[in-house]
Amino acid sequence: MSTLTIENLTKRYGDVTALENVSFEIEDEFVVLLGESGAGKSTLLRCVNGLTEPTEGSITLDGNSVQDCDSKTGMVFQQHNLVEGLSAYNNALTGALDRSTTIRSLFQWNDRDDKLRALEALETVGLLEEAHQLVSQMSGGQQQRVGIARALVQNPTLLLADEPVASLDPSSAETVMEYLKRAADVHDVSALVSLHQVNVAAHFGERFIGLRDGGLLFDVKRSELTPELINDLYGDVETVGLADRYEMQEPAVQIDPEVTV
Ligand SMILES: Nc1ncnc2c1ncn2[C@@H]1O[C@H](COP(=O)(O)OP(=O)(O)OP(=O)(O)O)[C@@H](O)[C@H]1O
Numbered sequence: 001m002s003t004l005t006i007e008n009l010t011k012r013y014g015d016v017t018a019l020e021n022v023s024f025e026i027e028d029e030f031v032v033l034l035g036e037s038g039a040g041k042s043t044l045l046r047c048v049n050g051l052t053e054p055t056e057g058s059i060t061l062d063g064n065s066v067q068d069c070d071s072k073t074g075m076v077f078q079q080h081n082l083v084e085g086l087s088a089y090n091n092a093l094t095g096a097l098d099r100s101t102t103i104r105s106l107f108q109w110n111d112r113d114d115k116l117r118a119l120e121a122l123e124t125v126g127l128l129e130e131a132h133q134l135v136s137q138m139s140g141g142q143q144q145r146v147g148i149a150r151a152l153v154q155n156p157t158l159l160l161a162d163e164p165v166a167s168l169d170p171s172s173a174e175t176v177m178e179y180l181k182r183a184a185d186v187h188d189v190s191a192l193v194s195l196h197q198v199n200v201a202a203h204f205g206e207r208f209i210g211l212r213d214g215g216l217l218f219d220v221k222r223s224e225l226t227p228e229l230i231n232d233l234y235g236d237v238e239t240v241g242l243a244d245r246y247e248m249q250e251p252a253v254q255i256d257p258e259v260t261v
Contacts, residue, residue: 001188002062002072002157003027004048009057011043011214018043019214021057026158026190030181032205033194034233039211041194045162048192049073061158074156076180078163080147082135088146089131092118095153114153121149124186125179141172148176148183159184159191166196173197177204198230 004026011019019040033041046052048059050066050073059066066073074095082091096114122128125145135143144164151159161180165173181204184191195201201208208225210217210233218229 001028002190004158004190004192005058005060006044006048007058009044009047009059010055011040011047011052012055017214019047019054019211022211022214022216023057024209024216024219026192026207028190030184030191030204030206031193032201032208033192033211034198034201034208034230035194035211035217036234040214041211042162043214044211045075045160045192045194048158049075049160072155072157074151074154074159076144076147076151076159076161076164078166080143082143082146082150084134084136086135087132088122088127088135088138088142088149089118091135091146092121092149092153095121095150117153117155118149121152121183122146124152124183125149139172140168141176144168144172144176145179148180152183152187156187157189159187159189159193161191161193163194163196165200170197173200174203180204198234 006025007023009019009022010017022040022044033044035041043052047054048066050068053067061072083094086094093114096111096117119128119131122131125148127142127145127149130138130142135146138146147164148161151161159180164180165176168176177200180191180193193205195205202225205222205225207219207221208229209219210229212233217233220229
């Protein structure tokens with residue numbers, strides 16, 4: 001299990017302050033990032049996986065700066081970024097690219113361990129039987145599950161996902177989130193996932209971080225996520241029984257199942 005530590009993170013793009021003085025720590029949790037469009041969620045995730053350099057502050061994973069090339073994060077993107085002409089298996093295997101030389105990966109001479117990891121990852125997301133199917137022939141939900149498998153092949157100690165279900169219908173979104181949660185559980189890693197769908201977030205999250213205008217508005221556990229906090233974050237959202245749709249032992253918040261912010 002790894003520890004992500006973010007201290008006083010600020011990111012500016014010229015005159016625009018995307019993140020300001022954000023600090024929190026994650027250990028052994030499935031954490032959901034919430035916030036309106038432009039709140040800074042993508043910028044935060046990009047800083048954590050080392051794609052974007054912070055203006056100020058530090059981000060460490062188990063004490064090592066995430067800017068180091070051996071940082072162990074695996075990222076799932078909204079648009080999955082898969083290679084359409086390759087099978088699910090070969091797409092999953094591209095998660096091992098940073099461990100292979102270009103020549104080896106061009107000829108798909110991956111290590112036996114990488115190949116096994118790709119098959120295990122596809123099994124984790126319920127796609128072992130479809131391993132040799134071209135991703136171009138798969139549904140959006142299946143493609144996103146391949147995206148999760150690829151992230152797992154990176155052998156991460158932290159899973160990151162930037163709006164992984166934003167372009168899916170509600171039923172596929174739920175399935176993909178179930179597999180993402182399963183992936184984090186099976187691999188015993190923490191996850192930091194930005195979501196627009198409040199109902200999906202409330203169902204799957206164990207902890208919730210709310211960003212507004214680049215600042216941290218709240219950082220609460222599941223039992224502490226209230227309609228008031230959601231309203232603070234998004235303005236008034238109509239509330240009806242979320243528990244009617246999901247079998248929730250402990251409803252975190254009552255939100256209209258169709259609400260997407
Ligand atoms: N590369 C960039 N150059 C300039 N400004 C940027 C860049 N990336 C993001 N921003 C600005 O930073 C702020 C935060 O953007 P960010 O994409 O992180 O928000 P977000 O919460 O992920 O939004 P969304 O949900 O719409 O993706 C916005 O004002 C955005 O316009």
